[in-house]
Amino acid sequence: MPAPTPAPAAPTPPPARARLGSRALFPDLEVAVYLNHASLSPPSEPVREAVRHVLDGYARRGMLWYSEEMERRERVRGQLGRLINAAAADLALVPNTSAGVLTVALCLPWRRGDRIVLFNGEFPTNITPWQQAARRHGLDIVWMETESFRRDRAAALEALEDHLRAGVRLVAVSAVQFTTGQRMPLEAMGALCRRHGSELFVDAIQGAGIVPLDVAAMNIDYLTAGSHKWLMAPEGLAAFYAHPEAARRLEPNVAAWLSHEAPFAFLTDGPGQLRYDRPIVESARMAEAGTFNVLASAGLEASLGLIEGLGVDTIFDHVQAWHDAAEPSLIERGFESARMSDPGGRSGILSVRPPDPSTTPAWARALAEHGIGCGTPDGWLRLSPHWPNASEEIEHLLTALDQVRSEQHSS
Ligand SMILES: Cc1ncc(COP(=O)(O)O)c(C=O)c1O
Numbered sequence: 001m002p003a004p005t006p007a008p009a010a011p012t013p014p015p016a017r018a019r020l021g022s023r024a025l026f027p028d029l030e031v032a033v034y035l036n037h038a039s040l041s042p043p044s045e046p047v048r049e050a051v052r053h054v055l056d057g058y059a060r061r062g063m064l065w066y067s068e069e070m071e072r073r074e075r076v077r078g079q080l081g082r083l084i085n086a087a088a089a090d091l092a093l094v095p096n097t098s099a100g101v102l103t104v105a106l107c108l109p110w111r112r113g114d115r116i117v118l119f120n121g122e123f124p125t126n127i128t129p130w131q132q133a134a135r136r137h138g139l140d141i142v143w144m145e146t147e148s149f150r151r152d153r154a155a156a157l158e159a160l161e162d163h164l165r166a167g168v169r170l171v172a173v174s175a176v177q178f179t180t181g182q183r184m185p186l187e188a189m190g191a192l193c194r195r196h197g198s199e200l201f202v203d204a205i206q207g208a209g210i211v212p213l214d215v216a217a218m219n220i221d222y223l224t225a226g227s228h229k230w231l232m233a234p235e236g237l238a239a240f241y242a243h244p245e246a247a248r249r250l251e252p253n254v255a256a257w258l259s260h261e262a263p264f265a266f267l268t269d270g271p272g273q274l275r276y277d278r279p280i281v282e283s284a285r286m287a288e289a290g291t292f293n294v295l296a297s298a299g300l301e302a303s304l305g306l307i308e309g310l311g312v313d314t315i316f317d318h319v320q321a322w323h324d325a326a327e328p329s330l331i332e333r334g335f336e337s338a339r340m341s342d343p344g345g346r347s348g349i350l351s352v353r354p355p356d357p358s359t360t361p362a363w364a365r366a367l368a369e370h371g372i373g374c375g376t377p378d379g380w381l382r383l384s385p386h387w388p389n390a391s392e393e394i395e396h397l398l399t400a401l402d403q404v405r406s407e408q409h410s411s
Pocket of ligand 1: 096097098099123125126174176178203205206226238
């Protein structure tokens with residue numbers, strides 16, 4: 001008699017796949033045209049599922065679930081490493097972008113009179129911690145204008161090199177400017193920093209997940225990027241990268257219990273392990289000082305899975321096609337576009353403004369009533385589509401703009 005054939009195992013569902021231009025993974029998104037990923041991304045179904053899975057795991061198993069999250073943390077570091085071309089060992093998970101900036105501002109062994117280059121026009125998180133370091137340690141801030149890099153890139157890079165020649169400890173810049181969407185020339189800036197012995201710090205929250213980033217090719221010493229914008233994960237988590245040599249220069253001024261080697265030994269290995277003299281890790285992980293956000297981390301693993309599946313270059317091209325299709329019609333309607341003609345200066349953000357920028361918030365409020373979500377930093381109407389956005393949405397946007405204009409005229 002032939003042996004009975006075993007019942008086939010229940011098939012495991014294939015991992016959810018993102019499709020460019022499809023909102024299928026955002027079934028509950030009520031905003032008809034969501035153009036605000038530069039502020040915050042709505043969570044996709046896989047992100048929500050991943051977060052629920054963690055909560056359910058803790059609900060069922062309490063502390064027994066913890067090891068799952070420790071393993072996930074390693075996997076997420078690996079994913080982030082692939083995103084920026086870094087080793088997982090050089091990445092830490094910190095609470096937000098600000099924590100990444102603060103880590104370097106608080107931990108570099110500054111010398112009185114050290115000069116740092118900052119950029120007027122940057123988001124304040126990449127200014128305030130450096131200003132505080134300057135106050136505390138007697139540093140000199142050298143100000144440059146982000147806008148000078150949009151007007152004349154070559155001249156701005158020459159001006160930067162003049163400053164570097166005079167001696168600069170660190171240059172702190174965003175990968176992408178949050179107002180105009182200008183992608184900064186990181187590769188050129190990194191090469192100049194290397195040539196003149198300066199360090200390069202990058203706030204990459206407006207770049208990671210949408211523009212290609214390569215810490216090795218760009219000679220980046222430190223980079224940080226929060227999870228809730230272009231990485232499309234929940235709030236409360238950020239990547240912090242430090243080049244291994246740069247990490248060794250940091251003083252452990254933000255260290256706490258998890259910054260030590262073998263931090264769990266006193267909890268798991270019996271008596272006599274509760275010591276305060278264990279070495280502090282000499283890597284970016286020093287900044288992982290305490291319990292981290294496991295829910296956001298699960299969401300990040302899921303969203304990075306989708307982003308990796310598509311590929312950042314492919315997403316970037318998709319978003320550029322959206323911008324290409326929308327921009328001329330916006331200009332035709334009297335808006336000024338901040339988008340650079342040099343493709344190397346472009347990002348996920350297409351910012352435009354009406355002739356009177358003080359009316360931008362009113363435009364955004366009116367557009368919201370027509371189902372369009374966008375941001376309004378510093379008088380710009382910021383449109384920030386990502387992989388789920390489709391070019392068909394542009395018609396909806398333009399119709400809404402025309403309706404808002406006629407409402408403005410009739411009121
Ligand atoms: C360039 C830039 N840096 C930082 C942040 C936010 O920093 P954090 O993650 O600390 O809230 C934003 C936006 O919120 C931003 O646009």
